[in-house]
Amino acid sequence: MGGAQLERPSGARPGVCVRRSFRAHAGDQPRRPPGPIPVPGTMKQESAASNTPPASQSPTPSAQFPRNDGDPQALWIFGYGSLVWRPDFAYSDSRVGFVRGYSRRFWQGDTFHRGSDKMPGRVVTLLEDHEGCTWGVAYQVQGEQVSEALKYLNVREAVLGGYDTKEVTFYPQDAPDQPLKALAYVATPQNPGYLGPAPAEAIATQILACRGFSGHNLEYLLRLADFMQLCGPQAQDEHLAAIVDAVGTMLPCFCPTEQALALV
Numbered sequence: 465m466g467g468a469q470l471e472r473p474s475g476a477r478p479g480v481c482v483r484r485s486f487r488a489h490a491g492d493q494p495r496r497p498p499g500p501i502p503v504p505g506t507m508k509q510e511s512a513a514s515n516t517p518p519a520s521q522s523p524t525p526s527a528q529f530p531r532n533d534g535d536p537q538a539l540w541i542f543g544y545g546s547l548v549w550r551p552d553f554a555y556s557d558s559r560v561g562f563v564r565g566y567s568r569r570f571w572q573g574d575t576f577h578r579g580s581d582k583m584p585g586r587v588v589t590l591l592e593d594h595e596g597c598t599w600g601v602a603y604q605v606q607g608e609q610v611s612e613a614l615k616y617l618n619v620r621e622a623v624l625g626g627y628d629t630k631e632v633t634f635y636p637q638d639a640p641d642q643p644l645k646a647l648a649y650v651a652t653p654q655n656p657g658y659l660g661p662a663p664a665e666a667i668a669t670q671i672l673a674c675r676g677f678s679g680h681n682l683e684y685l686l687r688l689a690d691f692m693q694l695c696g697p698q699a700q701d702e703h704l705a706a707i708v709d710a711v712g713t714m715l716p717c718f719c720p721t722e723q724a725l726a727l728v
């Protein structure tokens with residue numbers, strides 16, 4: 465199964481849930497160019513075991529799983545960080561869209577996937593924000609996929625990441641007037657890995673310096689920025705953009721000089 469299919473909105477008017485000061489109406493459906501464009505990176509269907517340690521007695525998700533009309537066995541899971549480009553669980557359908565009332569923030573520390581105990585990386589969580597809007601991908605799991613996905617995500621998100629489950633309302637980009645109940649993994653300030661707010665420059669420095677089991681923290685940032693770029697101009701994330709800008713400013717300081725390279 466390929467990556468989540470992202471249909472680049474043509475130069476259409478912005479969809480629903482755009483910048484704080486703008487409220488379009490469900491009728492403003494962006495026209496669709498033919499054929500979807502895959503989200504950057506492949507969403508491999510490799511077995512979950514390939515990138516997480518042996519499953520432990522992970523706690524079961526605290527939220528009752530949100531159900532939508534139709535297939536009672538189906539469950540939608542909303543990804544807004546690494547799940548956007550690497551869900552690594554089998555799913556039946558995926559939709560690009562957004563949740564309202566939350567803002568994405570690089571305020572969660574990560575000592576496994578993108579950092580270490582000595583140098584924790586920074587990954588994203590959702591901050592309750594009445595005016596907020598966060599774009600991501602919702603994945604539909606059905607039948608046996610439900611228990612498999614939840615078992616895998618409990619290890620990856622809850623046990624290793626400190627995330628808890630929360631029910632959110634997801635608005636598909638192509639049908640914002642038909643919202644879906646979805647399960648999201650959110651790192652709250654009560655979890656031990658929570659780092660909280662910091663200036664964009666400090667977050668950028670931490671991201672540039674850290675790597676973990678799943679790769680460099682910079683890859684995490686840039687893949688998310690890549691996804692947001694593909695969502696089109698109506699999808700804005702000022703916090704993410706400020707960190708990307710700060711990384712761009714600092715990168716020369718982290719790059720080896722010609723002289724240093726000549727010594728290699």
Ligand SMILES: N[C@@H](CCC(=O)N[C@@H](CS)C(=O)NCC(=O)O)C(=O)O
Pocket residue numbers: 542543544545546547548550574577578587588589620621624625626627648649650678684
């Ligand atoms: N829950 C968020 C964030 C999840 C996230 O990024 N978790 C990290 C740290 S626990 C992770 O799974 N990283 C895997 C990776 O960086 O490839 C999402 O829905 O995407």
